[in-house]
Each structure stands twice: as C-alpha cells, then as structure tokens.
Amino acid sequence: MSEPRSAPTVGQVVLGKRLLDLRERAGLSREEAARVLRVTPATVRRMETAEVALKIPYVQLLLQAYGLPGEEIASFVELAEEANRPGWWQRFHGILPDWFSMYVSLEGAASLIRAYEPQFVPGLLQTENYARAIMRSGAVGQTRPDAIERHVALRMERQSLLTRPDAPKLWVVMDETVLRRPVGSPDVLGEQIDRLLEAVDMPNVTLQIAEFVTGHHPGTYGPFVLFRFAVPELPDMVYSEYLTGAVYLDSRSEVASHLEVMDRMAAQAATAQRTKEILKDLRKEL
DSSP, rough: OOOBBOOOOHHHHHHHHHHHHHHHHHTOOOHHHHHHHOOOOOHHHHHHTTSSSOOOOHHHHHHHHOOHHHHHHHHHHHHHHHHTOOGGGGGGGGSSOOHHHHHHHHHHHHEEEEESSSOOOGGGOOOHHHHHHHHHHTTOOOOHHHHHHHHHHHHHHHHHHHHTTTTEEEEEEEEEEHSSSSSSOHHHHHHHHHHHHHTTTTTTTEEEEEEEGGGOOOTTTOEEEEESSSSTTTTTEEEEEETTTTEEOHHHHHHHHHHHHHHHHHHOOHHHHHHHHHHHHHHHHH
16 A cells, blocks of 8 residues: 655656546556456545555556557656655654645745735745744744754745745735734834845845725635646646645635635735835835
8 A cells, every 4th residue: 555644746747647548548447457467446535635655566557558668668657756755844844734734845846836814924934033933932832942943944945945046926915914913023024024025136036015005805705825737737726824734725716716815815915015105115214
C-alpha cells in the first residue's frame, strides 16, 4: 500500500493529475489500473489526487500500462522522485499544522499570490517582532516560547521567496483596520510600517489599503488567498482559513467568485501610490 503523509508537495499534485490524464487517454478505468498494480481502485485514486506519495514501482507499472515509451517513463520517474522529497518546511513539522503544510507548498510554487487580509499584515510582509507579538497573543494556538520562535523562524524563511530569481507576484488588499489595531508596542507597529514601505517599492509587490472612508466592500466576510501557477496542470486555487483549519477550493465557480471579489476590492481600494502616502502618514502618527 502507498504510504500517506501529512500534506502533498506541489510536484505530487501535478504528477497525480498527469497520471489521471494518462490513464483516461489510455482508455482505462481506475479498476483496470488497479488490477495492473494488484491493489484496490482507491489506491489509484489516492495517487491521482496526491493523497499518498508516488510509489515509484507503481508509477512505472502504470506508465507501462498506459503505453508510454521508455524515455518518457524514465523522465516521469525522475520527476516523481523529486516530487517525493520533503519540502524545506518539513523540518518545522512539530509546529506546522497538516492543513498549513499544503499552503506553504502552494505558496512556493505560485507565480501569482493575491491576498485579502482584514486583520493582520500578511505573513510574507511581517517583521519578526510583529509576527512574534501576534503569536504571543495566541493567534496560532501555541504560546510556548519555543513554539513561538519556531513559528517566527518559519515565517521569516517563507519570505525569501519574494527575493528569489523567479519570485512570484504578490498583490495584497489589506483593510485599514490592520494598521489601526495596536500590535505589540508603537515601536513594533512603526517597524512594521517601515517594512511595508520597503515592500511597496519591490517590483513584484503591489499593496493596496481598503480605507474606512470607502465603506463596505465585497470581501468583508473573511480573509482569503488566491494562487495562480505557471504549470498548466495546476488550476487557480483559493485558500480560506478558519480558527482550527483551512479549506482549499479549486472548482472553477468558486475560484471565479473569489477572483471577482478580489478584482472589485482592488478597484475600490486605494491605489498603490495612494497606499504609500497612507503608510507614510500613519508612520508620522506613531
């Protein structure tokens, strides 16, 4: 039986979808593919949906049954071995919830990350002290000093993706509430605003503030993140978090609804240039 693990890597998700496509092109049902492996159809389904790791002998047998030539099988197996390697974040498994492991994997593979945040500065733009102050309040459910420091370390390491050569585009709409709510001391908030002022000058970061004066907007129901990927096998995906977990949405209708809301919020929020002026004014107030 294939071995389960806490959360799939993006590579496993992509290759699982490719296995599904290859099986369907070969005209085989899951039951027929399962007979090739002498397993249950559920095992084939779990491989195709990335619920389990890609067991290499199974992958080889399936690709042979699907009629792939030897060179393509060797290439696929090489990709599968790479996909099965744990992500860098796995060393934080002691404090990283299973439902958030997938988020970090998607974040690292995305070409575009669009986020709406009504409560806090998004993790990719937080300073260490701001992140630490939030976590001490119990926002992550673990307030032990060692757990807090590991959460901060994870968050800071995640931010490196914004400066890598193939960095994704980050586009954030953030409620004015985020900057009006005290977090830590005034010095902590001041340092955080300085960090945001640095971020808005980055070529791959767009930050917009939804001001109080513009009134209600369609995203006030809760925070969410929309991921877009360069690989065609991965559809746009929406991440929505709640107190003890999260949901990942990839149906076209649900993603389209969130994208429409995001576009409407971006049109209503302060422009990037206006946002920079707001941040400068807020910094003077501290």
